[in-house]
Amino acid sequence: MPTLLHGASSSETRMLKIDDIDQQAHTVRLGKRAHAVPLDPASWTVLQRCLAHRGAWRTDNPHVVVTKRTEAGRIPTSAACLFPLLDDCGFPPRMVRSTRLADLVNTMDPKLVAAAFGMETHKPP
Structure with a gap:
């Protein structure tokens, strides 16, 4: 859910x-x-x-x-433990996240999306 709806990376989910x-x-x-x-x-x-399962x-x-x-x-758990969670949908977490980010960038200001996701812009050398 964090990857699909919120564009969370495997690292963000694991950490x-x-x-x-x-x-x-x-x-x-x-x-x-x-x-x-x-x-x-x-998602909540x-x-x-x-959390109940973990408890x-x-x-x-x-x-x-x-x-x-x-x-x-x-x-934290390894990234390999998260990959099987999306097996039924047929797409790896990275592709799901990339699709979500692309959708947000196409519908919103890319700078706002980058800021919301903690991404930094890099200036060309």
Whole structure:
């Protein structure tokens, strides 16, 4: 959901920590984005289900996405663990994210999209 609706990268999803979630405002801090991302009801529901699943593991790992390999530690899960999640749609996370970003850039000001996603513009040499 974060990739499909919010253009989150695999890294942003993997690095998301419990402390990055604002339960009151229904927002999350993703990566280096300048502002917290407000979650729509569907994304919020998915996040709550993920947190409930994670809660059953009784782990001290601060990351939202936890696997059997990472539950005992404090490291994020590997990117390879996220790729199978989108297998049913037939597209890898990077393609889904790129499509979402392209859609936003075509419908909004590209500079605003870049700022919202924490991207920096590079000036030609």
